Structure formats: C-alpha cells, structure tokens
Amino acid sequence: MNKVELMMKSLQKAFNQSSDFTVRQVDWREGTSAILCFYSSLVDAKEAQKLLDTIYARLDTNKPFWSETIMTTLKAFSLPQAIEHICNGETLIIIPDTGEMLSLTIVNRVHRNPDEPNNEHVLRGSHEGLVESVETNLALLRKRIHNPSLVVKSFSIGKETNTKAYYLYIDRVIKAETLAEIEKRIDAINIDYFYSVGQLSDELEDSVWSPFPQLLNTERPDRVVANLVEGKVVLITNISPTALIAPVTFFSFYQSPDDYNGRVLVGSFYRIVRLMSFIAAVFLPAFYIAIISFHFEVLPLELSNQVKNDVNEIPYRPLIEALILEIIMELIRESSIRLPQSVGQTIGIVGGLVIGDAIVSAGLVSNLMVIVVALTAISSYVVPSVELNTSIRMLRFPFMVLASLFGFFGIVIGVVVLLIHLINLSSLKQPYFSPIVPFQPKEIYKVFVRGPFFKPTVQVTSFSSPKDDSVKNGDTP
Incomplete structure (x- = not known):
C-alpha cells in the first residue's frame, strides 16, 4: 500500500466512513498524486470543480496559481488540523509526497433571509432580524456601525461539536472590568456538546437558579447596536439567531425599540404602562385571593355584597379557583404555540371563550375570578x-399561595423576599436592580421616562456610564 492510499484510509477512518465525506485521489504536477477531501453536504461542488479546473490549467506554469484563487497554504499535514478544516466546510488538497496541505474555502452556506423576528415586532423602525449565519449577522451590524472600534472575537464551544461563537464590543466604550469578566467566563466554559443558546446563557449567568434572566435575548440588529454603544457585550453563534447581551438590569427588559421610534411622551407613557403591568401580572390574583379570604372589609359595601353573591356558590377556596383558571390559561397558551400558527390562533380564541363560559356555567369558578385571571x-x-x-x-x-395562607401580610412577606432577591442579583457582577439599588439620582428618572435626543447621545438605564464619555448615549431599547 503506497503513501497516498495509506493516508486516504486514515482519513476515511477518522471520519467514520460518513456517506457525505468525499475523499479521492487526483493527479498533481510532475506525475505526483494528491488527495482531495471534503464534506459534500458543506461544499458547493460546482464551484469546487470550477476552481479545480483553474488549478489544473496552471499546474504546468511557474506562476503560483493560488495567488489568483481563494486557496491558502497550511502547515505540514496533521490529521487533527485536517479534521478541523474539513468540519468547518473547507476543501483540502493534501500532497503526501511533500506533506503540503492546501485549503479551499468553497462553503455551501444555507441560511434564510433576515426577516423581522416573530416575537419582537415593532410598528416603526427597522424590520430586519438576525439569522443563523454569523456572516449575515455581522454584515447587518457593520452596516449600522461604520467604525473600526467595533471588535469581533471568536471562540469555540463544545469539546466535541467545536461550534463557532463570537463576542462583540466597541473598544472605546466598554469598561475594562466588563470585558475582563466576560472573557473570564468564556474561558471557563467546559461542555462537550453545544446545541442551544440556552447552554451559553447558563454558563455566563451569575445565578442560574434565579427566575429572572440576567442576559437580554434579542434577534433585532438595531437593538444589538443600541446596547453595543452602551458599553455592553453581545454574543452570537452560528446555530441561532438569538444574540445575548450583558450586563443588563431588570429595567432593560421593559424597554422596546418602539420607545425610540415615536414621540417622547408616547414612549414614556408606554414604558410606565409596562412597568405597571408587572405589578398587575404578579400581584392581581394574590390581592383578589387575600381580599376574598381575609379582607372583605376593604371593599365598599355595595361591591362586597355583589362579590359575596358571586362567590357564595363556589364549592372551594379562592386559591383552588385561581389555580384552575391559571393552569387552563397555561395549557391554552402552550397548545397555541405548539400548533401551526393558523390553528393555534383559533385554539387560543375559541378554546378560551368556550372553556371560560362552560367553567363559569358549571359553577366551578366565579365570574370575577375569570376577569382577574x-x-x-x-x-x-x-x-x-x-x-x-x-x-x-x-x-x-407563590404569591397566590402566600395570600391564601396569610392575606395581605403574606403578600408583604413575598414582596420583601422578591426585593431582597432582586437587590442581591447581578449581571456580570453588575447590580441587577440599578439605578434603584444602588440608588443613582441622576439616572432614576430614565427608568420611567424616555428623554429626548437633543444631541447625538443616548441615555442610560444601566449601572455605570460607558468608558468614553464622548460616545455615551442613554437608555437603550
């Protein structure tokens, strides 16, 4: 067995005889042979053939043919290096006699159009979205930031998958401690297989067991840029359109790109509405349960009589009543997400109406509880x-359970525990509940108000100002 055949067999063995792995012997200059190997699923075969024809046409000339092509000369052949380049979608030409290894980048990339994300619609502004291609995503970002200070650095995740990921920042803006912390956490990532952006979130978050996210997920390039100019770090991968942004605060999640595409008063009004919605979404069922179970006297007399008439025929406690409706709501929501879009919307509307009417008619829950939920x-x-x-x-x-056991006192206990948790939480070691704790008087109003852009700067709701005051902006979407 000659040297060429021996090397071909070792390559086939290294790639486990995969059906889409192609390895073949080709003629080279001066009667020597070379080995051509690539993944047919990753390489554009037509373009590869055109390039090889060009190479063959110049083999007998003295002019280096790779100076006019996208071919690069690698170091002497090594099997691990060959595996890495082939898995990245490159085509390798290996010359066993000299040990030379040449690489052709002719990747057949499959990606979709940068359409607007389904879960981040806006009324005005950009309608582009990130995709599962880093090259496309970087192009969308570079289109918005024409500045060499935008730094892009790559790293690999997964010992077995070797998935490419990137972290981005603006050099003149990011604080040194933020950059050092994210690089420290990236270096500490130790997983074998990477297949979900959620794995990256778990590796980078300060508290995995907290119910509150410490990284902001987005698929909007304009939102990514707005956070980059705030001195934050953005992480993107080649397998997901989701970008991870850090560090963030609790109030970062209540800002929307629409706040900055409309009038100042309108944006401020809806920001306040969103913050009020948090109170209603978390505490409204608990307040209802506490009032019905312990504190009927807080209601006006006429209203309390109506409420009593409504709940007297319900055979169990308000907590059970609320749990039944909440679980039904979660089931309807999950089913509408998993089903096809057209069917899911129908299930959500019809299912909610039919089940809601039937459950009230059966006397299992009160009309008032349906309204509250x-x-x-x-x-x-x-x-x-x-x-x-x-x-x-x-x-x-948990607030519903506390209200059922202790009334308003239970809700107060829950609020204290919640505030303690939010105050102790951090994102890349930056305070999560800033600018309330630690209190920043000059920044606190920006939690509720979207200030006007009188000059080319943005306003900040984050914990600290960017490193370079000349590029400091303000609160970001």
Whole structure:
C-alpha cells in the first residue's frame, strides 16, 4: 500500500466512513498524486470543480496559481488540523509526497433571509432580524456601525461539536472590568456538546437558579447596536439567531425599540404602562385571593355584597379557583404555540371563550375570578421580553399561595423576599436592580421616562456610564 492510499484510509477512518465525506485521489504536477477531501453536504461542488479546473490549467506554469484563487497554504499535514478544516466546510488538497496541505474555502452556506423576528415586532423602525449565519449577522451590524472600534472575537464551544461563537464590543466604550469578566467566563466554559443558546446563557449567568434572566435575548440588529454603544457585550453563534447581551438590569427588559421610534411622551407613557403591568401580572390574583379570604372589609359595601353573591356558590377556596383558571390559561397558551400558527390562533380564541363560559356555567369558578385571571394574562404579555414574561407568569403562583395562607401580610412577606432577591442579583457582577439599588439620582428618572435626543447621545438605564464619555448615549431599547 503506497503513501497516498495509506493516508486516504486514515482519513476515511477518522471520519467514520460518513456517506457525505468525499475523499479521492487526483493527479498533481510532475506525475505526483494528491488527495482531495471534503464534506459534500458543506461544499458547493460546482464551484469546487470550477476552481479545480483553474488549478489544473496552471499546474504546468511557474506562476503560483493560488495567488489568483481563494486557496491558502497550511502547515505540514496533521490529521487533527485536517479534521478541523474539513468540519468547518473547507476543501483540502493534501500532497503526501511533500506533506503540503492546501485549503479551499468553497462553503455551501444555507441560511434564510433576515426577516423581522416573530416575537419582537415593532410598528416603526427597522424590520430586519438576525439569522443563523454569523456572516449575515455581522454584515447587518457593520452596516449600522461604520467604525473600526467595533471588535469581533471568536471562540469555540463544545469539546466535541467545536461550534463557532463570537463576542462583540466597541473598544472605546466598554469598561475594562466588563470585558475582563466576560472573557473570564468564556474561558471557563467546559461542555462537550453545544446545541442551544440556552447552554451559553447558563454558563455566563451569575445565578442560574434565579427566575429572572440576567442576559437580554434579542434577534433585532438595531437593538444589538443600541446596547453595543452602551458599553455592553453581545454574543452570537452560528446555530441561532438569538444574540445575548450583558450586563443588563431588570429595567432593560421593559424597554422596546418602539420607545425610540415615536414621540417622547408616547414612549414614556408606554414604558410606565409596562412597568405597571408587572405589578398587575404578579400581584392581581394574590390581592383578589387575600381580599376574598381575609379582607372583605376593604371593599365598599355595595361591591362586597355583589362579590359575596358571586362567590357564595363556589364549592372551594379562592386559591383552588385561581389555580384552575391559571393552569387552563397555561395549557391554552402552550397548545397555541405548539400548533401551526393558523390553528393555534383559533385554539387560543375559541378554546378560551368556550372553556371560560362552560367553567363559569358549571359553577366551578366565579365570574370575577375569570376577569382577574384574564387581566393578569393580558398584563403579563405586555412585557417586550419573552424570558421575563415567563418569569412573571411563574412568580404569581407563590404569591397566590402566600395570600391564601396569610392575606395581605403574606403578600408583604413575598414582596420583601422578591426585593431582597432582586437587590442581591447581578449581571456580570453588575447590580441587577440599578439605578434603584444602588440608588443613582441622576439616572432614576430614565427608568420611567424616555428623554429626548437633543444631541447625538443616548441615555442610560444601566449601572455605570460607558468608558468614553464622548460616545455615551442613554437608555437603550
């Protein structure tokens, strides 16, 4: 067995005889042979053939043919290096006699159009969205930031999958401690297989067990840029359109790109509405349960009589009543998400109406409880962040239990525990509940108000100002 055949067999063995792995012997210059190997599923075969024809046409000339092509000369052949380049979608030409290895980048990339994300619609502004291609995503970002200070650095995740990921920041803006912390956490990532952006979130978050997300997820390039100019770090991968942004605060999740595409007063009004929706979504069922169970006297006399007439025929406690409706709401929501879009919308509307009417007619829940749960559901969907929306829906259950056991006192206990948790929480070691704790008088109003852009700067709701004051902007969407 000659050297070429021996190397071909070792390559086939290394790639486990995969059907889409192609390895073949080709003629090279001066009677020597070379090995051509690539994944047919990753390489554009037509373009590869055109390039090889060009190479063959110049083999007998003295001019280096790779100076006019996209071929690069690698180091002497090594099997691990060959595997890495082939898995990245490159085509390798290996010359066993000399040990030379040449690489052709002719990747057959499959990606979709940068359409607007389904879960981040806006009325005005950009309607582009990130996709599962890093090259496309970087182009969308570079189109918005024409500045060499935008730094893009790559790293690999997964010992076995070797998935490419990138972190981005603006050099003149990011604070040194923020950059050092994210690089430290990236270096500490130790997983074998990477297949979901959620794994990256778990590796980078300060508290995995907290119900509150400490990284902001977005698929909007304009939102990514707005956070980059705030001195934050953005992480993107080649397998998901989701970008992860850090560090963030609790109030970052209540800002929307629409706040900055409309009038100042309108944006400020809806920001306040969103913050109020958090109170309604978490505490409204608990307040209802506490009033019905312990504190009927807080209601006006006429209203209390109507409420008593409505709840007297219900055979069990208000907590059970609320749990039944909340679980039904979650089932309807989950089914509408999993089903095809056209069917899912029908299930959500018809199922809610039919089940709601039937359950009231059967005397299992009161009309007032249906109203409370419906208002709670609507309030939870006001939040622009899907991650925080899920956290809010989960938080209302312990408050309902506390209200059922201790009334208003139980709600107060829950609020104290919640505030302690939010104050102790951090994102990349930056305070999560800033600018309230630690209190920043100059920044606190920006939690509720979207200030006007009188000059080319933005306003900040984050914990600290960017490193370079000349590029400091303000609160970001």
